[in-house]
Amino acid sequence: MATVEHSLSTLAGLTPQQIRHCIRHGQWRRPTAGLAPGYTQANLAIVPRALAYDFLLFCQRNPQPCPVLEVLDAGDPEPREFAPGADIRTDIPRYRVYRQGRLADEVDDITAYWRGDLVSFLLGCSFTFEHPLLEAGIGIRHIELGVNVPMFITNRPCRSAGVFQGPMVVSMRPIPHAQVIRAVQITSRFPAVHGAPVHVGDPAAIGIHDVQQPDFGDAVPIAAGEVPVFWACGVTPQAVVMHVKPDLAITHAPGYMFITDRRDSTLAML
């Protein structure tokens, strides 16, 4: 039986469980932005158990770039806290498989790669705080332009943990002067998804020499009267994992996130 791909309008109004069912059965193979609005989407990083302690410790020491939502037991594909019944091996529309830190495959199902020693980390994603920013009338430039958020490697070292070390990677959003304080307040309420900005203003102060030349993602214009505001970015943990060249590591493909059953609002502080 041929699988039929759904359109975004077909998926509108479906629950996270229903959308994951569509993804699992090959009926949605595109990015997840806009799906299940109000529900938390998560980054995925899978490493062998031998690296899991150092990685969890790295996340504990660097909670802004690496906010841990859930760590699955070794070999367990079910996110029992954030999505009971889901299968982390099939419920994301696109995965990246790395061998010795190099991209080896891009697939929509990692069952063939699964091993009993693999530990899956679900990490918070800035999608969660962009929604309340938009609701507060604060525009998100890369959403307006339909491009990827610009990301930069900073001169700020993360705190190292075992084999893991590296600089913090940040994302940048231009914010009008008059809305910067509100943007700090709103995102401060979401420490589980990167939280408050790590820097406001002069890019050079954190080692960014040309804010129009991002290291990842797409450049976006900064208008007169706007300030570049920088948040810690989930690319940070992926970069440090690849740096140590594990025999196997698996992540979601950028933009193709894991959709959880947890409402964004449950991640807000106060």
Add this chain to the structure above:
Amino acid sequence: MATVEHSLSTLAGLTPQQIRHCIRHGQWRRPTAGLAPGYTQANLAIVPRALAYDFLLFCQRNPQPCPVLEVLDAGDPEPREFAPGADIRTDIPRYRVYRQGRLADEVDDITAYWRGDLVSFLLGCSFTFEHPLLEAGIGIRHIELGVNVPMFITNRPCRSAGVFQGPMVVSMRPIPHAQVIRAVQITSRFPAVHGAPVHVGDPAAIGIHDVQQPDFGDAVPIAAGEVPVFWACGVTPQAVVMHVKPDLAITHAPGYMFITDRRDSTLAML
């Protein structure tokens, strides 16, 4: 040269570094309550590296009873983040040494027990939020009476992680009706030190049958017009560690905490 024990008044006004120096040199062997006001005091739990991943994962899954402030590298006695230059083996006035989960020794220096595979966890302590409660005019009964806070084993299971499992232990403070909401608000700002209460009111709802018979600590009276308010308690992680009977585990002695260089206010959200 004989060591001279200092009095509380002698230590008043000293910095955390100076107080740790006194402790290290045997000049203070009493509980740490009241020392270095405004600076965060921490619980200590030391386990062998073989158990450290499961323990860190247990803390990640149960952040209210087990709020991790810092995890030291295996074999490293220096809390580089919360107290650079300190030595976790000598800077607490009293330690408890456990063999196979049973108390084997109580000492003021654990250097003789130190091993290269020991991992030290500093966990948040409710001392940090009791200070802002007092500043808000909310009395703390066990402080008023000069006794230990009453603690209870609840019927709420923690989320298990590897070998670690067990019920949540809570501490109880009676709060006047009119101040309960403010107490929730204030402690919610301190997720790094147990945060908001886990329960307000009827003890039976969380499996406590007699609130005048605590499992640990001392009973305190609840006056008419007061509500028992329950916070997750740092005894929880100690209890789950002892339950698995590690060959060696070391903790601070109750009330004899590690004094960090970090201001309580830096742990507050917003």
